[in-house]
Amino acid sequence: MNAQHLSKSFDADIGRLRSELAAMGELVRGQFTLATEAFCDGALHRVPQIERNEGVVNSLQVQVDELCQLTIARHHPTAVDLRELISALHTVHDLERIGDESKKIARRARRLHANPIRSDLPLTAIASMAAEAARVFSQALQAFNAHDVILAAAVGEMDRKVNALRDQLISELQRRMVTDREALPSLLSLVFVVQSVERVGDHAKSLAANVIHVVAGVDVRHQVSL
Secondary structure (H helix, E strand, C coil): CCHHHHHHHHHHHHHHHHHHHHHHHHHHHHHHHHHHHHHHHCCCCHHHHHHHHHHHHHHHHHHHHHHHHHHHHHHCCCHHHHHHHHHHHHHHHHHHHHHHHHHHHHHHHHHHCCCCCCCCCCHHHHHHHHHHHHHHHHHHHHHHHHCCHHHHHCHHHHHHHHHHHHHHHHHHHHHHHHHCHHHHHHHHHHHHHHHHHHHHHHHHHHHHHHHHHHHHCCCCCCCCCC
16 A cells, blocks of 8 residues: 555545544533523423433444544554554543533433422523523634634633633532522522533633644643643
8 A cells, every 4th residue: 555545545544533522522512502502591401312312422423433443554644644543542532521511411401490490590691601601602612613822822712701600600519508498409509500611611622622632732631721
């Protein structure tokens, strides 16, 4: 097999890998949107769809893992090519974890809305936080698909807004737990969902860090600035 053929074969594998990751990213983004709608708006008809899609997300994770391993074994890539494959393994993990958090939110929605909802629960504030996390995730996906370092570098500042909203909501919910014992089960559900939404932002930030690592060769995962 000549070098030109090897190059074309490698490019084909990389193209397929990018395509599968892009498809997985879009599916997971949809999962997160459906889950937060179910929780904040009571759209419980979304929950079975989320649970069905979870199996598709897991299948895509396995496919991407296998394709990465096969490509490494077949082509023995180095430098930026190897970084991209290693980054893909990290990225598929982050996407799968966002899918897991979405599933948790959906199941919390089912529990929360099993009984009449009190009008004083801060569901609107949680919806706003979720919308901000969705923007962070969307930007991270856009940066990944375009290999755009500038877009990726902006994700960290966006995620800090999500963290600030998390802190505000957790503080309010903890205060309510002390003064409103009757609402404690509902308040605990809200705390768990706020934490899940915040983790989505964290995984999106990790995805953006992978982009910077591939393109610039710099590992910024533990740098404060991202």
